[in-house]
Amino acid sequence: MINNTVPVVLKSENQMIYNGEDKELYTDIKIIHPVTKYIKDRPDWMLKETRKFYKIPVSKVSTYPVMVFAYRKGEFEQKGIPADIIEINTSKDNRFLILDKGNYDIVIKDKEYKVINRFEKRIK
Numbered sequence: 001m002i003n004n005t006v007p008v009v010l011k012s013e014n015q016m017i018y019n020g021e022d023k024e025l026y027t028d029i030k031i032i033h034p035v036t037k038y039i040k041d042r043p044d045w046m047l048k049e050t051r052k053f054y055k056i057p058v059s060k061v062s063t064y065p066v067m068v069f070a071y072r073k074g075e076f077e078q079k080g081i082p083a084d085i086i087e088i089n090t091s092k093d094n095r096f097l098i099l100d101k102g103n104y105d106i107v108i109k110d111k112e113y114k115v116i117n118r119f120e121k122r123i124k
Contacts, residue, residue, distance in 0.1 A: 008032045041094040046084075048100075052123055056088070056095040056106070060117050065089040066108050073103035073120070099123045 009031055010018040017029055037044040040053060056068055068084040083104065084097045097106075101123050108117040 003019055003073065004032065004034050040096045042098055044076045044098055046098045050100050051098050052101075053096045054098065054099050054121060054123060056086075056108075058091065058095075060106070060119065061088060061095075061108060062116060063090075063110055064091065065111055066116065067113075068095070068097065069107045069108060070097045070099055070121075071105045071111070073105060091095075 007094075009029060010084075014016045019027065020031055034045075039047065042053075048101065054070075064090050068086045068088060068112065069076075070084045071080055072081050075081070083099055086097060087093075088095050089096050104121050105122050107115055110116045
């Protein structure tokens with residue numbers, strides 16, 4: 001019914017938020033999201049105009065599987081929230097982070113969650 005490219009909130013004829021026909025409202029609002037498309041195995045909605053793909057070099061990963069975390073510069077030490085995270089299970093997996101412009105600490109952890117590599121990357 002709705003062929004949207006951005007999230008949509010339905011309104012009734014009197015411009016009130018429409019939550020469906022259920023009389024017991026368990027939520028304040030329902031959001032209908034567009035169907036996710038994938039580019040390089042990453043959701044398209046992550047790619048805003050300022051974000052770019054960054055491919056983790058094969059040389060940076062010495063074992064599999066790993067988790068790759070991209071922290072804004074200085075946030076890893078402060079236990080901050082990563083800007084992006086990917087899991088790489090094999091050498092054949094896609095290895096693309098999606099990042100805004102800026103400076104990042106890329107942290108790679110093995111299956112025991114031990115840091116096996118860490119490097120800096122500037123996204124222009």
